[in-house]
Amino acid sequence: MRPRRLWAIARKEAIQLRRDSRSLIIAFAMPVLLLVLFGYAITFDVRNVRTAVLDQDLSKQSRAFVDAFRASGYFTVVDALAGPDQVAPALDAGRAQIVLVIPPDFSRRLGTPRPPRVQAVIDGSDANTATLIEGYLQGTVAEVTRRLAAGGPVHSAGDGGAGSNPAAPPLTVDVRVWFNEELDSTNAIVPGLVAVIMMIIAALLTSLTLAREWERGTMEQLASTPVGRLEVVLGKLLPYLAIGLVDTAVSTALGVFLFGVPFRGNPLLLMVLSFFFLVGALGLGMFISATVRSQLLASQVALIATLLPAFLLSGFMFDIAVMPLPLRLLTYLIPARYFLVVTRGIFLKGVGVEVLALQGGLMVLFAAIGLALAARNFKKEIAA
């Protein structure tokens, strides 16, 4: 391998890239655009839960109960239902995510040993949202209970003599959330998004580069030059690597300055690990490109191999720990998985090499294998 030849290939690829304005725009503008758009748009938080109320009591107390939901900040009352037959349609049409059914004896039974039974029907189709709504519901009801116990009608003694004063809970739980104290989903999403976007862009940019030469017939020209296969693969990779590093730096800066995501680790470490990650992801694209000769097929394979896996199998959105074992093993083939741990670790936890060494090592391994495979499959083509 001669540096001069490597450099020549890299220069050729860079010139080609410079004259391909659309690829350049994609390479530089897309990560920024995506990060800004999605950083603002997406959130795990569930707010303004659409609530319908079927109030069969219509008393002062039942209205106060509903007001407590309004005041919680989580629920938006969108509809007052007139009868039980309207519950199903409201949920079916998706007008409401939760329906509160207040019984006719609500005010009568309030403060008696047999407390009123409110029914809450939740649209469970989106299980994640439904779980969060359940949590808000219980929190709000607990708050109502607490307020009634404090100022409202004091509830009388139940069985066992409880009640003369509402017992202080015998156990205090001191909760501390670390790394993301407010549980702000932007802080979780932005570092993850950096990893996912870079994975996609990297594989996307390189997946067509070899297949294109093959389809246009310029591969023959390349094959007739004295460059070796590793020189071609590495040379083609260098310009994209430079772009990728710039992209990562810009995305990180955006995350910190625009979205206010805390950056607690070492920026240098992030760049070093990004380097290995990018070589791996670019090598993967190169491998696809070397294996599949048509651009149509290469793009399909790159998509199957990167876009959805980067989103779905990296742990960005769906927790890897709850996946079945074969799938957990499969996630080890997704370099974004390692990089996600790295970005979240460096941004939020501020951990250093001692914690991220494993991830770094795996990314180096991945990069080496990707490059070796790309070079091997590339040789076959010249021979063919």
Add this chain to the structure above:
Amino acid sequence: MRAPAALRRIGELVRKELLQVRRNPALARVLLVAPMIQLVVFGYAVSTDVRDTSAFVVDRDLSAESRALLDAFTASGHFRIDGRSQRETDAVAALDHGRATVALVVPSGFAADLAAGRGRVQLLVDGTNSNTAGIARGYALRILARYAAGRGKPVLPAVEVRQRAWYNQNLASRNYNVPGVIAMLVLLTSMLVTSLAVVREREIGTLEQLQVSPLRPIELVLGKAIPFALVGLVDLALVTTVAILWFRVPFNGSLTLLAVEALVYLVPSLGLGLLISTISRTQQEAFLSSFLVLLPTLLLSGFMFPVSSMPRAFQWIAQLIPMTHFLVIVRGIFLKGIGLDLLWPRTLALLALGVVLFGAAVLRFRRRS
């Protein structure tokens, strides 16, 4: 009458496209087998259930009370104890390394404090993944509250709430997400392949041959779109079968309605593919442009993040994405079993988007030829 002749011309083009797909076994495999494999793989992946959260416990009291507390924690099924120790620094390290998501610290003297009515434990939560962290914290607090209630005097709630979840009683997130993956896969196959197939003809130069043939622009567009619509429908049938038989996603609606809605959904999907093909000179350009469409679709359509939680402006943008509407339809049919009486606004929206995108594609074809 020109209609029969037009139909015959379209028919010939459809036959040519299908022949091309058949003679390219690699492409046929990608089109038909890949979606099924993807559904199986991603069907297992798309779970937002929070269970078996890894937990680290530090028991510095080692009393019967602390053991009972930790047993209650373990028995819930929400947490899996991945490590235990008597030093708090170990819990810190576990959270740093990501080996544990929550850590429960029982201080020494816990049993005595509890007896005196002022027991205190510490719960440390790794907030990096805010969604998991929030839900896991809720579970932990509930378990601890139940433990406390079991020991203290019973406190009667002022209001008793009976909650029920409809459509998905067990709150299995897979039932919600697998239909979403179906919508995604159908879009992926139909849009991308259409755009690339047309551009490929342009690159090879065979598009000129088609343009000098008696085919009119609309016929050309239809002839190109119909084969991929067929592929899309076959894909949909295959992945739906996998979803129902393999993943046991409840299917409460009408299969016929789903097929009809899928056909409606294919109109904007193919229209997008064709439109991209008219603005791209090379397959690479077409591929990159498809990406610019796919990413917002993935993130803004409600596939992963609920649309209703987005800022207002993005909610409007989401309405311009065909998949937003199809997701409501496909999830509605699968889980709620609702019919056209409730789904017609979404269907109309899909049709409108389809007409606009398809019309734009035809217009651009005409101008170029």
